[in-house]
Amino acid sequence: MGSSISLLGMECRGCAQELPAEIRPRISARDFSVYYGSIAAVKRVAFDMPDGLITAIIGPSGCGKSTFLRSINRMNDLIPRCSVSGSLTFDGHEIYGPDIDVIALRQRIGMVFQKPNPFPKSIFDNVAYGPRLQGVRDRSKLAEIVERSLARAALWDEVKDRLHDNALGLSGGQQQRLCIARSLAVEPDVLLMDEPTSALDPRATAKIEELMLELRGTYTIVIVTHNMQQAARVSDLTAFLYEGELIEFDRTGTLFSRPKCKKTEDYITGRFG
Amino acid sequence: MRIETRKLLDKSFSGAGWISVFLMVAALAIILLPIAWRGAGAFVFRATVEHRRMMLELFGVGDPAEVSAETAAAAEARRPIYDMLARFRAELSAMPVADRRRMAGRLAQLENALRDLLGPLPGDPIPVLPRQRYGQTRWDRALKKLETVLFRETWDYSDPTRMGRKVMVPRAEDFKGTSLEPFFADVKMRVADMLRPKLAFYWRFLTDESRDSHFFGGIWPEMLGTIYLTIGAAMFAVPMGIISAVYLTEYAGDDRLTGALRTFIGALAGVPSIVFGLFGLAFFINTMKVSQSKSVLAGSLTLALLILPTIIRASEEAIRAVPAAYKEAALSLGAGKGRTIITVVLPAAMPGILTGIIISMGRAAGETAPIIFTAAVSVGDPLSLLETLSQPTPALPWNVYNMCTEHQKLDELRHVQFGMVLVLVMVVLALNVAAIWLRARISRKLKG
Numbered sequence: 243m244g245s246s247i248s249l250l251g252m253e254c255r256g257c258a259q260e261l262p263a264e265i266r267p268r269i270s271a272r273d274f275s276v277y278y279g280s281i282a283a284v285k286r287v288a289f290d291m292p293d294g295l296i297t298a299i300i301g302p303s304g305c306g307k308s309t310f311l312r313s314i315n316r317m318n319d320l321i322p323r324c325s326v327s328g329s330l331t332f333d334g335h336e337i338y339g340p341d342i343d344v345i346a347l348r349q350r351i352g353m354v355f356q357k358p359n360p361f362p363k364s365i366f367d368n369v370a371y372g373p374r375l376q377g378v379r380d381r382s383k384l385a386e387i388v389e390r391s392l393a394r395a396a397l398w399d400e401v402k403d404r405l406h407d408n409a410l411g412l413s414g415g416q417q418q419r420l421c422i423a424r425s426l427a428v429e430p431d432v433l434l435m436d437e438p439t440s441a442l443d444p445r446a447t448a449k450i451e452e453l454m455l456e457l458r459g460t461y462t463i464v465i466v467t468h469n470m471q472q473a474a475r476v477s478d479l480t481a482f483l484y485e486g487e488l489i490e491f492d493r494t495g496t497l498f499s500r501p502k503c504k505k506t507e508d509y510i511t512g513r514f515g
Numbered sequence: 516m517r518i519e520t521r522k523l524l525d526k527s528f529s530g531a532g533w534i535s536v537f538l539m540v541a542a543l544a545i546i547l548l549p550i551a552w553r554g555a556g557a558f559v560f561r562a563t564v565e566h567r568r569m570m571l572e573l574f575g576v577g578d579p580a581e582v583s584a585e586t587a588a589a590a591e592a593r594r595p596i597y598d599m600l601a602r603f604r605a606e607l608s609a610m611p612v613a614d615r616r617r618m619a620g621r622l623a624q625l626e627n628a629l630r631d632l633l634g635p636l637p638g639d640p641i642p643v644l645p646r647q648r649y650g651q652t653r654w655d656r657a658l659k660k661l662e663t664v665l666f667r668e669t670w671d672y673s674d675p676t677r678m679g680r681k682v683m684v685p686r687a688e689d690f691k692g693t694s695l696e697p698f699f700a701d702v703k704m705r706v707a708d709m710l711r712p713k714l715a716f717y718w719r720f721l722t723d724e725s726r727d728s729h730f731f732g733g734i735w736p737e738m739l740g741t742i743y744l745t746i747g748a749a750m751f752a753v754p755m756g757i758i759s760a761v762y763l764t765e766y767a768g769d770d771r772l773t774g775a776l777r778t779f780i781g782a783l784a785g786v787p788s789i790v791f792g793l794f795g796l797a798f799f800i801n802t803m804k805v806s807q808s809k810s811v812l813a814g815s816l817t818l819a820l821l822i823l824p825t826i827i828r829a830s831e832e833a834i835r836a837v838p839a840a841y842k843e844a845a846l847s848l849g850a851g852k853g854r855t856i857i858t859v860v861l862p863a864a865m866p867g868i869l870t871g872i873i874i875s876m877g878r879a880a881g882e883t884a885p886i887i888f889t890a891a892v893s894v895g896d897p898l899s900l901l902e903t904l905s906q907p908t909p910a911l912p913w914n915v916y917n918m919c920t921e922h923q924k925l926d927e928l929r930h931v932q933f934g935m936v937l938v939l940v941m942v943v944l945a946l947n948v949a950a951i952w953l954r955a956r957i958s959r960k961l962k963g
């Protein structure tokens with residue numbers, strides 16, 4: 243595995259910019275496409291999502307952001323007629339390789355969805371769901387995991403007295419943080435977030451963003467967002483997709499202040515999308 | 516559309532809605548109220564001393580000292596009546612032959628009517644049938660029997676152009692001029708003392724066995740039979756139904772085979788229930804030989820087939836209604852497909868599934884046709900759990916039908932029949948109310 247990040251948004255000449263060599267890529271896409279039937283929703287993208295950093299994927303609606311994100315933990319398997327080509331690796335292993343254990347993969351790559359989707363169970367049972375799947379039965383061990391996960395998702399103080407209440411009684415923002423805690427309880431390495439704040443109000447959004455910055459360093463985070471300010475605030479790197487193609491991939495600061503492509507500039511200045 | 520027109524339409528729609536709701540409630544009331552009223556007669560009625568004596572002797576219920584004191588008091592009240600009869604019999608032997616023959620016939624009729632009302636006369640051998648060992652146990656029936664003591668029913672054919680007419684002739688006239696003439700007024704006066712009616716709450720109607728084919732006791736064998744059949748049917752149909760629904764929703768593709776499968780299930784729901792009964796006989800008993808002959812087991816299997824489509828449908832719908840987000844969440848946490856279904860999909864679908872199950876249990880409890888050939892008999896003892904594998908059983912719906920078509924003495928047992936109908940309606944109603952309640956409760960719990 244190369245020890246340096248490659249920025250291969252090469253369709254746009256001259257976009258590439260070297261990142262510090264010590265950053266290790268965790269997930270790498272090379273020539274990676276996703277098809278619904280015969281229509282390509284993601285077209286030959288290539289970029290790296292580095293370890294411990296936050297990578298944002300932006301782009302207009304329908305450009306394939308969700309499709310790409312969901313192919314990282316193979317949630318696209320659920321969709322009939324969905325197929326991929328090219329290479330997508332996680333720690334050097336082909337995610338679509340023949341010998342991959344999808345369940346183990348999903349345990350290491352957690353996902354947070356656009357709409358908070360806690361199970362209609364108690365807060366405790368929600369967070370304990372993943373560990374229980376892995377066979378943790380011991381009550382005190384579970385309680386410890388639940389507390390740790392909720393604390394890491396900055397929710398513990400708000401719910402510690404009502405762990406056995408139904409999770410659906412929480413506010414939208416709390417529900418989303420619960421979903422993050424639920425993902426963290428599985429001890430993943432990577433956290434995929436598909437527009438995690440689009441259903442939330444500004445205060446709840448701010449909390450989630452704060453949380454992401456706290457998780458930065460420990461987890462590799464890939465976030466899809468429609469909110470340019472959000473991408474600018476939280477991410478280290480930003481990929482701009484347009485009609486399934488990767489137009490530009492760069493340090494977030496660079497991409498937003500000195501975009502190299504006309505399309506990127508148009509998009510971030512709000513001229514379309 | 517103009518706003519007035521829209522308002523008018525709105526109003527007429529809600530008016531039509533209210534009228535149909537009202538009609539439905541009225542229809543329900545018209546059906547249910549008489550059932551409730553007459554069925555209640557099986558539980559609450561004025562019971563005579565004969566009832567208390569019967570309960571003590573046949574069921575061992577009641578205070579022996581009290582009952583024997585009461586029986587003695589009743590016997591005391593009856594003594595003058597019986598004495599009058601004895602005196603008349605003596606008188607009879609002194610009559611001229613022609614008169615004697617006529618009077619003896621009338622006396623025999625009278626004595627039979629009196630036996631019906633009060634039980635065996637002094638000097639009678641103890642009858643074999645329990646129903647003949649006791650007088651009327653219910654005051655309402657006793658008053659009817661009193662009529663047959665006081666009046667003789669004959670038919671008047673004097674006008675040949677018209678149908679015969681029923682005429683009630685007072686027996687007092689039959690015995691005019693004999694020592695028995697004042698007898699009838701005396702019986703009428705003393706009947707309350709002789710039978711001592713008291714209000715009784717006979718809750719054990721539900722849990723007592725029946726004696727002498729429903730003349731005495733309750734409907735426990737029928738209750739138990741219905742409970743066995745209903746639970747048995749659910750035991751077979753619920754796992755099969757849920758598994759089929761999970762297969763159809765989560766595993767089966769959208770190909771022609773599953774399409775055909777769905778059509779078959781739909782068609783199964785429309786098959787007349789008597790056909791299920793015949794199929795049960797032909798398949799479970801004759802072919803599979805699950806039991807020698809009719810049995811609770813065979814009946815449960817047949818009923819299970821009957822309710823299977825309903826359970827599959829309800830479960831399928833409930834499973835489809837589970838938000839895809841729950842499934843995605845479970846999968847993203849590393850749950851396999853089976854685990855996702857068991858830990859997330861089925862719990863979330865539970866209210867719908869349970870409602871389907873309980874409503875179809877109500878259906879199974881009330882079905883008659885499928886058990887005619889496979890499980891039901893008109894009289895039987897309550898079965899033990901083991902016996903359900905091989906023995907047939909009485910059951911509420913079948914015995915309601917059976918009593919009114921086959922029982923020779925139905926007129927005397929209307930209260931039992933209405934009691935059974937009431938209990939059956941209550942069981943079905945209770946199951947449906949339970950379904951509504953459970954559904955509300957669980958979905959409230961799911962919503963938090």
Ligand SMILES: Nc1ncnc2c1ncn2[C@@H]1O[C@H](COP(=O)(O)OP(=O)(O)OP(=O)(O)O)[C@@H](O)[C@H]1O
Nearest residue numbers: 278283301302303304305306307308309310321468
């Ligand atoms: N299940 C599917 N079957 C077929 N086509 C799909 C499916 N899901 C998405 N697509 C198509 O793939 C393309 C990319 O969709 P995707 O959901 O990845 O876009 P997105 O960038 O996430 O958009 P948004 O910002 O609106 O969420 C769209 O043209 C969409 O119509």
Ligand SMILES: [Mg+2]
Nearest residue numbers: 307308309436
């Ligand atoms: Mg999307």
